[in-house]
Amino acid sequence: MRKIKNKFSKDFIPRINSIYLVKLLLLFTIYYVTAKLGLKFDAVSGFATLVWPPTGIAIAAILFLGYKYWPAIFLGAFFVNFSTGAPFWVAIGIGLGNMLEAVLGIWLAKRYGFTKEEGLRNTLLFIFFCVFINTMLAATIGVTSLWLGGTVSSAAYQATWLAWWVGDALGALIVGNLIISFRAELSLKKFKLTRTIEEILFFCILIISNLFIFTDFLSMRKIDLNNPILVYTIFPLLIWSSLRFGRSGAALAVFVTSIISILGTVLKQGPFSTGELSHNLLLLQGYVGVIAAISMILSAVVTERLKTESELINERNKDEAILQSIGEGVVVIDTNGIILMINQAAQTMLGIELKDAIGHHYEKIVHIEDKIGIPLKEKRRPFILALSSNKVITDNYYLRPRNNKRFPVTMNIAPIIFKDKVVGVIDVFRDITHEIEVDAAKSEFVSLASHQLRTPLTTMKWYSHALMQEGAPNLSTKQLEYIKEIYHNNQRMVGLVNSLLNVSRIELGRFLIKPVSLDIRKVANELIHDVKTYADSRNITIQKQYDITTPLVEADPNLIKIIFQNLLNNAIKYSKEHATVHFRIKNNNKEIIFTISDTGCGIPKDQQDKIFTKMFRTENARAIDPEGSGLGLYIVKSIVEQSGGHVWFSSEINKGSTFYVALPTAGMVKRGPGSRLIYS
Amino acid sequence: MEMSQEKKKILIVEDELPMLKILTDTFQKENFTTIEAQDGERAFSKALLEKPDVILLDILLPKIDGLAVLKKLRKENEYGRNVPVVFLTNLSPDREEINKAVTEDNPAFYLVKANWNMEDVVEKVRQCLSSSQNSK
Numbered sequence A: 001m002r003k004i005k006n007k008f009s010k011d012f013i014p015r016i017n018s019i020y021l022v023k024l025l026l027l028f029t030i031y032y033v034t035a036k037l038g039l040k041f042d043a044v045s046g047f048a049t050l051v052w053p054p055t056g057i058a059i060a061a062i063l064f065l066g067y068k069y070w071p072a073i074f075l076g077a078f079f080v081n082f083s084t085g086a087p088f089w090v091a092i093g094i095g096l097g098n099m100l101e102a103v104l105g106i107w108l109a110k111r112y113g114f115t116k117e118e119g120l121r122n123t124l125l126f127i128f129f130c131v132f133i134n135t136m137l138a139a140t141i142g143v144t145s146l147w148l149g150g151t152v153s154s155a156a157y158q159a160t161w162l163a164w165w166v167g168d169a170l171g172a173l174i175v176g177n178l179i180i181s182f183r184a185e186l187s188l189k190k191f192k193l194t195r196t197i198e199e200i201l202f203f204c205i206l207i208i209s210n211l212f213i214f215t216d217f218l219s220m221r222k223i224d225l226n227n228p229i230l231v232y233t234i235f236p237l238l239i240w241s242s243l244r245f246g247r248s249g250a251a252l253a254v255f256v257t258s259i260i261s262i263l264g265t266v267l268k269q270g271p272f273s274t275g276e277l278s279h280n281l282l283l284l285q286g287y288v289g290v291i292a293a294i295s296m297i298l299s300a301v302v303t304e305r306l307k308t309e310s311e312l313i314n315e316r317n318k319d320e321a322i323l324q325s326i327g328e329g330v331v332v333i334d335t336n337g338i339i340l341m342i343n344q345a346a347q348t349m350l351g352i353e354l355k356d357a358i359g360h361h362y363e364k365i366v367h368i369e370d371k372i373g374i375p376l377k378e379k380r381r382p383f384i385l386a387l388s389s390n391k392v393i394t395d396n397y398y399l400r401p402r403n404n405k406r407f408p409v410t411m412n413i414a415p416i417i418f419k420d421k422v423v424g425v426i427d428v429f430r431d432i433t434h435e436i437e438v439d440a441a442k443s444e445f446v447s448l449a450s451h452q453l454r455t456p457l458t459t460m461k462w463y464s465h466a467l468m469q470e471g472a473p474n475l476s477t478k479q480l481e482y483i484k485e486i487y488h489n490n491q492r493m494v495g496l497v498n499s500l501l502n503v504s505r506i507e508l509g510r511f512l513i514k515p516v517s518l519d520i521r522k523v524a525n526e527l528i529h530d531v532k533t534y535a536d537s538r539n540i541t542i543q544k545q546y547d548i549t550t551p552l553v554e555a556d557p558n559l560i561k562i563i564f565q566n567l568l569n570n571a572i573k574y575s576k577e578h579a580t581v582h583f584r585i586k587n588n589n590k591e592i593i594f595t596i597s598d599t600g601c602g603i604p605k606d607q608q609d610k611i612f613t614k615m616f617r618t619e620n621a622r623a624i625d626p627e628g629s630g631l632g633l634y635i636v637k638s639i640v641e642q643s644g645g646h647v648w649f650s651s652e653i654n655k656g657s658t659f660y661v662a663l664p665t666a667g668m669v670k671r672g673p674g675s676r677l678i679y680s
Numbered sequence B: 001m002e003m004s005q006e007k008k009k010i011l012i013v014e015d016e017l018p019m020l021k022i023l024t025d026t027f028q029k030e031n032f033t034t035i036e037a038q039d040g041e042r043a044f045s046k047a048l049l050e051k052p053d054v055i056l057l058d059i060l061l062p063k064i065d066g067l068a069v070l071k072k073l074r075k076e077n078e079y080g081r082n083v084p085v086v087f088l089t090n091l092s093p094d095r096e097e098i099n100k101a102v103t104e105d106n107p108a109f110y111l112v113k114a115n116w117n118m119e120d121v122v123e124k125v126r127q128c129l130s131s132s133q134n135s136k
Helices: A002-012 A018-045 A053-065 A067-083 A088-111 A120-148 A154-185 A193-214 A228-266 A277-325 A344-350 A382-389 A433-470 A477-507 A520-530 A532-537 A557-573 A605-610 A619-624 A632-642 B017-029 B040-050 B066-076 B078-082 B096-105 B118-135
Strands: A329-334 A339-342 A393-399 A407-418 A421-431 A516-518 A541-546 A553-555 A580-587 A591-597 A646-652 A656-664 B008-013 B032-037 B054-057 B085-089 B109-112
Touching (some): A002 A067, A018 A053, A067 A088, A120 A154, A120 A277, A154 A277, A193 A228, A344 A421, A382 A393, A382 A407, A382 A421, A407 A433, A433 B017, A477 A632, A516 A520, A516 A557, A532 A541, A532 A557, A557 A580, A557 A591, A557 A632, A557 A656, B008 B040, B017 B032, B017 B118, B032 B040, B040 B066, B040 B078, B066 B078, B066 B085, B066 B096, B085 B118, B109 B118
Parallel strands (some): B008 B032, B008 B054, B085 B109
Antiparallel strands (some): A329 A421, A407 A421
16 A cells, blocks of 8 residues: 555655656646637637647657646646636646546556557557547536536537547547657658658648648549548548658548648638538547547558567567577478578588578489498488487488588487478588597597506416416415416406406497397306306306397407306305305397396395496495496496397395396497497 | 327517526426527517417517517517417507417417416416417
8 A cells, every 4th residue: 555655656756856846837738728729729610629739848858858737737728728718727727638538548548558659459559548438527527616606508518628638539540640640750760761752742742632632722623522422531641651651651541631621610711611610620530539549540550460580580589690600510301302591600611602592402412422422322311310310310421512622510300390290300510520530549548548447458368377287286275375366456457457448448439239140048148157256256146048049149259258257247246155146038029138136235226226337336336345446337238238228127125126127139239440339 | 188198398488587587497397398588579580580389478678578579589580470479568458569460479378467366377388389289
């Protein structure tokens, strides 16, 4: 409540200073002079009010200056009426009415969302609240005051009220709207010579037409003066102004028309001069009201449409600019392979001009080659692949621009789906010359470093192993134990270097998968043989159970070994002594499922989701074997998934774990050097 | 049986002296005649001159690397084309040039040193000798 009160006092109670006073005085003067002139015109016509411009001025002033300028309107209206001979209290009443007309009109319109902007909604709000409703109020207060003061008889009340209301409404509609639209649009920035010439031409035609229709100044015509059809000929002109010159042009055209038509009718000329002057003027007011409202609404609709259109165009240009400015090459192609769009980066990379690309066939512009410089066969081309598979294709290729050196790119081609239909593809590519260089340097470093690390490890391995075997008879049990310790720890380092190498290969995307036709059961036997020494040392039995229907599978033996070495070693390591580890192979025709289960320490529930994370080790595993690297399961998962299989497990703490590896019977996915996977 | 009793000649190409030493010792103990080379050029010339029955070849070597040595041998003559070669190196076989050499020049084995014990290496060498014997 207090808030509303505060806002009210802030809006309506002026803080008096010199600027406010000057403005107030100016507004008062304008209002007063206009009203005086209006009354003079009224005297000519002998009719109460015709078009009452002060109403329009008052509404525009309250809208632009603020509510706090209400005193100027009140005083203006009061003094005009008082000086024309209205009794004091009557003049006070009229002043109040006219002031409230402007203030309440604007307040109500704003309450319902009116702003100074152009647009249909604002126009309708203005017409309803600032033209239609508020003027009724003013007419009622004004005429009632006159009636109470005895100036107007009860018999004349109705006619006077109607005249007052229509006069004020037209004042708001024609003059008010004119001021508001000009105030909003007057700006030199919008100046255009052709538009100005058109406007001048239009207003000449409008004035001549008006004079022709409503007056006798140009009476060369041989048509019946009173033909009512004539008044319709103004409509095309008003439509022209609404379509071409916006709100201000339309408002001015209406203003010009109303002035000339009133002038003609007052002079008893034109189609409205058929009967009593008061009657004629009332008809004319109706006519002017209609054309004013129509022009206003029409111009608002047109302006709004133009604005939406320009916003749309703006938005589209912005999108285009964004696409154009992307640092990666972007080419948009329709389903027939015709280039619809190619951005700046693509033009530069391909060494081609826009005009030579747009509308041409993609394959003629973008020459894609493989690593060794052979153009891609049709069905391997990413554009064809993306269209036929409806999937996003990501791969590395080489592009050969015209007259230029070829360069490597990573390319991403995606189907463009519009309303559930593929309408084309978008090709985004990036020059990866630098990445390839870095990649090569990294791989070079890793393999070199691994070689360097492996050389001393190998030497120690061979010598300690030789000592263990050849020196055994001459060594004490203790000495032999020490040497075994050296050998064992050296083996650990070898294993660690191998794991690190595998990880770095996985992460560099250099993991090669070279499937060959493989008898999985034979490989499994070799693996079990390899880990036998380790299993024996812990008194662990390995039970195998192979499905006799296991077919030959296309698989990479090296990778198979890495996978199951890791899983078998884990099973042995985390089992209690004298336990049994089961290794099963099952064939369900779609996949070959390997199961490795132990009865060991298990994986705690709360750590199960992290078990495949690089370098992660569970607490109980660390307690059993502090030496592990935490890389094994990460490597297993990476290899299995990159080969097209999947891996999962079930485990219960202190009861044991079972790991499952499923490889497709169709075989591992082949992976050559440098190629990345296709994803959907 | 008689053939395998015959003393076989092996060329061991290795630039790391400690490794060369234990390899030579082991193969001599296993009844091989050993020839040594510590760089790629010498390996090539010794191979042609001495015509060993099998070559144990490292890859990272001074002067010319093991891959180039094998390529040259395979192109050189009838002996070079057929002699069994075992790569014994610490390079992982994931580099493209290695892959290419393995498919084109047909070494009998590709062994990563750190993953094998001495007796495994001897075993592999014997394996490829017997298979090359059989193919003859």
